[in-house]
Amino acid sequence: MSLDKDQVRHIAMLARLKLTDEEYAISVQKLSKIVDFVDQLSAADTTGVVPMAHPLDAAQRLRPDVVTESNERDRYQENAASVSAGLYLVPKVLE
Amino acid sequence: MSAAGSNSGWEVVIGLEIHAQLATTSKIFSASSTAYGAEPNTQANLVDLGYPGVLPVLNKEVVRMAALFGLAVNATVARRSVFARKNYFYPDLPKGYQISQLELPIVEHGEMFITDADGNEKRIGITRAHLEEDAGKSIHEGLDTSSGIDLNRAGTPLLEIVSEPDLRSAKEAVAYLKKIHTIVRYLGISDGNMQEGSFRCDANVSVRPMGQEELGTRAELKNLNSFRFIEKAINLEVERQIDRIEDGGTVVQETRLYDSDKDETRSMRSKEEANDYRYFPDPDLLPVEISDEYIEAVRESMPELPVAKQSRFVDEYGLKIDDAEILTASRALADYYEAVVEATGATAQIAANWVIGDLAGALNREGKDIGESNISAADLAGLVSRIHDNTISGKIAKQVFEAMWDGEGPADEIIAAKGLKQITDSSAIEAVVDTVIADNPEQVAEYKAGKDKLIGFFVGKVMQETKGQANPGQVNQILKDKLSS
Numbered sequence: 001m002s003l004d005k006d007q008v009r010h011i012a013m014l015a016r017l018k019l020t021d022e023e024y025a026i027s028v029q030k031l032s033k034i035v036d037f038v039d040q041l042s043a044a045d046t047t048g049v050v051p052m053a054h055p056l057d058a059a060q061r062l063r064p065d066v067v068t069e070s071n072e073r074d075r076y077q078e079n080a081a082s083v084s085a086g087l088y089l090v091p092k093v094l095e
Numbered sequence: 096m097s098a099a100g101s102n103s104g105w106e107v108v109i110g111l112e113i114h115a116q117l118a119t120t121s122k123i124f125s126a127s128s129t130a131y132g133a134e135p136n137t138q139a140n141l142v143d144l145g146y147p148g149v150l151p152v153l154n155k156e157v158v159r160m161a162a163l164f165g166l167a168v169n170a171t172v173a174r175r176s177v178f179a180r181k182n183y184f185y186p187d188l189p190k191g192y193q194i195s196q197l198e199l200p201i202v203e204h205g206e207m208f209i210t211d212a213d214g215n216e217k218r219i220g221i222t223r224a225h226l227e228e229d230a231g232k233s234i235h236e237g238l239d240t241s242s243g244i245d246l247n248r249a250g251t252p253l254l255e256i257v258s259e260p261d262l263r264s265a266k267e268a269v270a271y272l273k274k275i276h277t278i279v280r281y282l283g284i285s286d287g288n289m290q291e292g293s294f295r296c297d298a299n300v301s302v303r304p305m306g307q308e309e310l311g312t313r314a315e316l317k318n319l320n321s322f323r324f325i326e327k328a329i330n331l332e333v334e335r336q337i338d339r340i341e342d343g344g345t346v347v348q349e350t351r352l353y354d355s356d357k358d359e360t361r362s363m364r365s366k367e368e369a370n371d372y373r374y375f376p377d378p379d380l381l382p383v384e385i386s387d388e389y390i391e392a393v394r395e396s397m398p399e400l401p402v403a404k405q406s407r408f409v410d411e412y413g414l415k416i417d418d419a420e421i422l423t424a425s426r427a428l429a430d431y432y433e434a435v436v437e438a439t440g441a442t443a444q445i446a447a448n449w450v451i452g453d454l455a456g457a458l459n460r461e462g463k464d465i466g467e468s469n470i471s472a473a474d475l476a477g478l479v480s481r482i483h484d485n486t487i488s489g490k491i492a493k494q495v496f497e498a499m500w501d502g503e504g505p506a507d508e509i510i511a512a513k514g515l516k517q518i519t520d521s522s523a524i525e526a527v528v529d530t531v532i533a534d535n536p537e538q539v540a541e542y543k544a545g546k547d548k549l550i551g552f553f554v555g556k557v558m559q560e561t562k563g564q565a566n567p568g569q570v571n572q573i574l575k576d577k578l579s580s
Contacts, residue, residue, distance in 0.1 A: 014371060016184055053177040053199070053376045059384035065119045065156035068126040071137040076144060086135035087243030090186040093233055 002039065003032045105302045107333050108310055109262035113275055115254045115285040116229070116293035117160050123228050123252035124151030124194065131291050139231070139246035145189035151379055153178075157252045158383060160284040161201045161226055162393045164254060167278055167400060168221050170205030172390055178226075178380040181372045186244050187231035195255075197374045200225035201383065207278075209270040211263075219271050220259030227253050254284070260299065260310065265329035269322050272296060277401055281426045289320050296325060300332045301346070311336070312346040316360060318353050328353035332360050404429055412436065412443035421451050428465045431472045438476030442483045449479055453496050469500045478506040491515050491563055518565045521573065524557070527565065528573050531556045542578055550574060 008028050012019050019027060073086065082089040122129055125142035142149045165172040177199040180192040205221030231246035256275060262268045276294060279285040287294045301313035316332055319325040331353075336346050351360040399407070401423050408419035408429075423429045428450070435446045454475065458468060478499065482492050487510060498509045510516055518524060531553055532539055542549040550571070557570045 010371070014182075014184075014373070051198075053382050054378065054380075056381060058381050060153050060381040062155040062158060063121075063126070063152045065121050065154050066126065067121045067128045069128070069138075069140040072140070073134075073136045076139070076141070077136070082241070084238075084243065086137070087234060087245055088136070088186075089238070089241040089243055091242070092238075092240055093186055093235070093242040 002035045003028055102302070102333060102337055104305055105333075105337050106305050106307075107263055107265075107329075108260045108301050108303065108313075109265070109268045109329060110260035110299045111256075111258045111262065111268055111272060112297045112299070113256040113258075113272065114229075114295045114297075115256060115275075115279050115287070117157050117252040117254055118283065118285055119154055119156045119160075119252055121154060122250035123154050123157050123226065125250050127250065129251050131293075133247055135243070135245040136247060139249060143246055143250040145191075151194060151377075153380065153383065154252065157226055157254075158201070158385065159393060160252075160282070161224065161254055162385065162390060163282050163397065164224060164256075164279065164284060165202035165205065166390070166394050166397060167282055168202075168205035168207055168224075170202045170221060170224070172385065172393075173199060173201050173203065174385050174387075175199065176201040176225075176383045176385075178377045178383075179374045180377045181227075181374055183372060185230065185233075186242065187233045187246070187249070189231075189246065189249070193228060193230060194377055194380070195227035195374075196225035199382075207258075207271060207274050209267060209274055211267060217261075217267070219261045219267075222257045222259050224254050224256045227255055229253050254279075260301075265326045265333070268298060268329055269326050272325060273322065277424065281398060281400055283398070283426075289322075292320065295320060298325065298329055298332075300329055300336070302333060302336045302340070312348050314346065314348065314360075315350045316353055317350055317363070324353060324355050327355075327358065328360060331358070335360065398426070412447070414443065414447050418447045418451060421455075422447060425465065431465050431468070434472035435476045435479060438473055439479045439483065442479050445482060446476070446479050449475060449496075453493065457496075457500050469502065470496075474499060474505050481506050481510060485517060485519060485566060486510065487515055487517050488563065488567055491517065515564060518561055519569060521569060524561075524565050524569055524573055525577075527557050527560045528553075528570070528577055531560065532577060539578065550578075553578070 005024055005028055008024060008031060011031070012024075012027070077083045077086075077088070080088050116129075117123075119129060121127060122143065125140050127140045127143055128138045130138065142151060162172045164170075176196060178194050179197040181195045181197075182192040184191055200223045202224035203222070205224065207219045207221060208216050209219055211217040229248050229251040231244055231249040234243040234245060258271065262271055276287050279294070280287045285293060289295070296319045298316045298319060299313045300316060301311035303309065303311040314332060314336070316328050319328055332351065339346060350363045352363050353360050404423045405416070405419045408414050408422060409416055412419075414422070422432045432446065432450050435450065436443050439446060454468065454470065457470075458465065463469075478492060478495055481487050481495075482489055487495060494513075495506050495509050495515060498504075498513070499506060503509055504512075535553075535556070538549050538552055542553075553574050554567065554570055557565055557574070558567070
């Protein structure tokens with residue numbers, strides 16, 4: 001098993017997922033399998049190979065610095081759970 | 096408490112991360128406006144809101160601005176740079192990741208020079224400068240059970256400028272920050288407005304016993320939004336760390352927030368465990384490639400930078416180095432000064448004195464910036480010209496200046512309306528001198544007996560009689576001639 005429960009707990013916390021003990025057991029197994037599968041790549045000799053940032057052999061196209069968007073707030077906010085005075089409302093964030 | 100201000104036995108180590116908002120009209124990855132102060136969420140489109148299925152497209156201007164900055168700080172501008180996702184959850188980051196750069200930033204290995212406490216030039220390394228998007232804003236005030244999210248700022252382009260830990264005091268940190276602030280404004284790539292948050296700074300601060308090579312544990316100070324606060328916050332944090340270690344404790348690596356109302360730094364515990372950003376290359380964006388020709392074109396477009404401008408002012412206008420430094424502190428001020436000189440001809444030093452003296456004083460008094468001056472460069476040139484051609488004396492000029500500042504019109508109008516024209520007609524001055532001599536026989540006798548200092552008394556009397564309008568040089572000469580005859 002390449003991952004332990006604490007690592008999975010950490011990943012779950014970062015993903016804001018709440019898992020039961022049973023789900024943890026399954027996740028440790030499944031995620032370990034994925035990691036083991038990907039780990040096979042380590043067997044390949046990559047000396048002198050430049051890390052690939054993107055599968056397409058192309059460069060980023062650039063956009064001119066022009067504003068073409070208009071205010072569509074009302075339409076976008078139809079999808080929001082809760083809005084007030086133009087703001088999206090979320091559970092209180094304490095800092 | 097450690098001895099106030101003296102951190103004897105301890106060396107302070109500071110590195111700064113500066114976020115400069117780039118002065119584009121549209122966002123880094125979307126065509127929404129970046130204008131400040133709009134109604135909440137009216138400048139947030141589908142890309143900024145993180146809707147599924149949208150694709151970011153990089154703004155051409157941000158690449159140019161980053162390259163320009165890189166060249167200005169003698170850095171390497173990467174021919175190939177890559178965007179990465181920095182993953183974390185926060186309500187003002189709807190995608191769940193910020194697009195930033197990690198392994199291949201657009202700018203690396205730069206430098207900036209500051210003057211240290213001993214007056215020597217000191218090199219501060221710039222590790223890197225990378226492009227990234229800003230997050231939105233969370234609003235807590237006036238809401239009981241929820242927080243409000245405004246995503247207008249989401250996707251605003253930022254250049255994060257990271258220094259080496261080369262700074263050794265809060266003063267050096269401020270000096271470096273001011274240099275970067277000046278340069279981004281000179282380049283026209285950021286307005287540098289700290290109140291509006293377009294120029295922000297985080298400081299990594301640690302201390303170590305003098306002579307120790309290994310760095311101490313650092314704390315990251317956030318929320319430093321004025322030059323004054325940065326200096327205070329760093330000094331507070333240095334004192335806190337020294338006190339802690341001297342009391343047998345240890346410094347914990349953490350993020351601390353500076354509270355300017357309470358004048359203290361405090362721990363932001365909540366962010367600790369989440370500091371695992373799991374960066375990976377953003378598959379939505381291809382690598383950014385820049386050609387040598389492009390870099391050369393950007394280099395060609397480079398405006399004159401502060402150091403070069405300063406030495407040109409000394410050579411071309413014969414200014415003192417200190418005056419040249421003040422006048423080149425911002426491009427707007429330097430441009431204003433040059434406009435005055437151009438309009439007046441050969442009076443560069445008088446123009447400098449007025450810009451640095453009375454004009455700066457008046458601006459300061461009203462908390463204005465040179466762009467908001469009540470007196471245009473052309474109008475100040477009008478005043479300087481009247482001093483230069485002896486129409487008015489320097490003393491009367493101050494009176495004219497105040498009237499101009501108060502909006503009473505250009506110098507010539509004020510001089511005519513108030514009858515301030517200097518008296519240069521020697522027969523008129525002679526007549527006044529004769530009266531003064533006739534009215535003060537005692538002082539005349541004393542002067543003739545060798546009390547030379549009394550010349551000031553006579554000049555004063557003549558000036559009083561002429562309401563300050565007589566040409567002081569002529570008054571002096573005529574008095575001396577008449578009194579010695």
